[in-house]
Amino acid sequence: MSTRPLMSRGQLFTGSQGTAGGTASRRIGTAARAGMQTGGVGVGLNTDITVEDRPVTREGMFGMKTGNTTQKRQVQSASYYLGELHAKISMLTEELERLRNEGRKLQQDRVQSEVLIKKENDLKEELALLSNKARDLNVSVEKLQQFDAINAQDREPLEKLKAQYEKFKAENEKLKESNNEIFRKRNNCEEAIREIEQKIQDFNDDLEDKLNVDLSKKNLFLSLKEERNELEDTLNSMERQLQELNDYLMGDGGSVLSNDPQKQKYYEKLQEKRALEKRKQDVQNKLSGGTVSDEEKNHLMLQMKNDKQDTLRITEAIKQCKTLVNSEKDKLKQLQDQLDSHKGEKSKSYAEFKNKDAVLTKYMANFDTDKNKELKEIADHQEIIVKLLDHISNNMGDQENLPTQTKLEEMKDDLAFKQDQKNISLSTLERLKLDLKQRREELEKVNNLEQKITQDMKRMDESMREMKQSLETYNNIELLKRQYERQKSELVENREQLKLLKENLKTEMHLLSRHNTTLERKIKTNDIYTILNDLEQKIRVYEQNNFLLNDYITQKGAESDYTDVKYNTMKLVHDVIEMVKEDSKQSYF
Structure with a gap:
């Protein structure tokens, strides 16, 4: 710090010889001195300070003079205040720790x-339970008091309790059966409700599927239907052509086959092959059906062997026929070559007839294969069409059976009614559970009632024995008088001893108080006690001065804070530099 506060007489702290101590040798100016005020000082320096208002001693801020030993610093340095601040910080830390401890506590x-x-709540609940038990015990005691407790042979109260127990037990059994019946009905109702809900859900799903039919499936069905119609037309036309061909072969075409022995033979073998395939299919059907006897099996085996031999013979004949056909084809080729050299109407008609014969021969050779293939495709298409027709018919039937808005409202009302019945059943179930719980508690009380009564009877017997013993004691009046006289004499003797002890204690207390007064007087007249009192007062004064100095330091620190002035100055300098730059640019251009 550049300045320090003056004392009450306007001078610095000095030592015993009147010289300045330590680093505080410069004279400190204040605002109270004339001619020392400046325009740039803070408010604290311009404030008038009344010296008489400072809390100082008669000697100023020196306090008590302790003697002229060595020259010391009367104005403390920054380290002194740092030490004081550390002490205050320690005190604040201790106070904070104390507050934290109090908070934790x-x-x-x-x-x-x-x-x-x-x-407390648990004890209240336990007290309520005990109160209920006490009321039950009081009721049982009142019932027992209605009868003659002296007559031990009278077992009527116990018999009545047993009768009540049996009655309550029978009622509880009936309630148990009724509750079980209600539970069963409730389970059946819930099961029926679940089934109805599942049916409704399934019906809604089916309805949604039917209402949301894919257009691609519809188009596929229509295309398959058209294709089926076309295939049926094609099959009919092919069958007509086959019939016409057979009629031709059996009629006008028979002369052609009769004129050509090779074709006639080929046609016969083809007919035999078809008959054999048909017989083979019949035999396989019989074997797969499992209704063939042993004789038929043997006959079929023999027939199969004969057919196998016939098949081998026919196969050899077919091979020979193929050889002959190949040779005839070679001859036909040679003849064709010869005919090619001769052109005319006969050659053209022969060529056309030959082409037709080749086409007819190819058609006859591939007729069975093509027919089976076409029949298989037709059967597949027919099966698909049948399935689609069944599906469509089912959908149309379901569409006719769709519920109307009225039926839907009725079903909703039925569902709401069932839901209400379910809620009523649930509430009834809860109420029955509470009743069952109460009945069980009552049954438990009744079961424990006999044991409680037995225990109460035992306690009452013990109390009666104790009372009888006390009555026997009170019957002996002479013994009671002797005990009373003995106790009275002992108490009188104790009273006398206590009075004597009281007098002795008073005397000792008087002596101790006199001794204590003497010691207090000696302490007050002691020099050390006086010095300690003076030091205590001096400490109080130092604490007041420290408070004022801390306040003064804080105020001066706030007045000497030029951060805002620095910021404003730097801003003005920056603005001036920018203005100079702008002026220089304008002058340059």
Whole structure:
């Protein structure tokens, strides 16, 4: 710091010889001195300070003079204030720690209070249970008091309790059966409701599927239907052509086959082959059906052997026929070559007849294969068409059976009614559960009632024995008088001893008080006690001065904070530089 506060007489702190101590040798100017005020000082320096208002001693800020030993610094340096600040910080830290401890203690107390509140609630519940038990015991005692307790042979109360127990037990059994019946009905109702809901869900899903039929499937069905019609037309036309061909072969074409022995032979072999394939198919059907006897099996085996031999013979004949056909084809080729050299109407008609014969021969050779293939395709298409027709008919039937808006509303009303019945059943179930719980508690009370009564009877017997013993004691009046006289004499003797002890204690207290007064007087007249009192007062004064100095330091620190002025100055400098740059640019251009 550049300046320090003056004392009450306008001078610096000095030592015992009147010289300045330490680094505080410069004279400190204040705002109270004339001619020292400047325009740039803070508010604190321009404030008038009344010296008489400072809390100082008679000697100023020196306090008590302790003697002229060595020259010391009367104005403390920054290290002194740092030490004081550290001490205050330590005190604040201790205070904060104390507050934290108190907070933790309060938190623990709060947790403990919550635990105690919970325990209190538990105890209240336990007290309520015990009160109920006490009421039950009182009821049982009142019932027992209605009868003669002295007559031990009278077992009528116990018999009545047993009768009530049996009655309650029978009622509980009936309630149990009724509850079980209600549970079964409830389960059946819930099962029926679940089934109805599942049916409704399935019906809604089917309805949604039917209403949301894919257009591609519809188009596929229509295309397959058209293709089926076309195939049926084609099959009919082919069958007509086959019939015409057979008629031709059996009629006008028979002369052609009769004129050509090779074709006639080929046609016969083809007919035999078809008959054999048909017989083979019949035999396989019989074998697969499992209705063939042993004789038929033997006959079929023999026939199969004969047919196999015939097949081999026919195969050899076919091979020979193929050889002959190949040779005839070679001859025909030679003849064709010869005919090619001769052109005319006969050659053209022969060529056309030859081409037709080749086409007819190829058609006859591939007729069975093509027919089976076409029949298989037709059967597949027919099966697909049948399935699609069944599906469409089912959809159309289901569409006719769709519920109307009225039926839907009725089903919704039925569902709402079933839901209400379900809710009523649930509420009835809860009420029956509560009733069952109460009946079980009553049954448990009745079961424990006999044991409680037995225990109460035992306690009452013990109390009666104790009372009888006490009555026997009170019957002996002489013994009671002797005990009373003995106790009275002992108490009188104790009273006398206590009075004597009281007098002795008063005397000792008087002596001790006199001794204590003497010691207090000696302490007050002691020099050390006086010095300690003076030091205590001096410490109080130092604390007041420290408070004022801390306040003064804080105020001066706030007045000497030029951060805002620095920021404004730098901003103005920056603005001036920018203006100079702009002016220089304008002058350059």
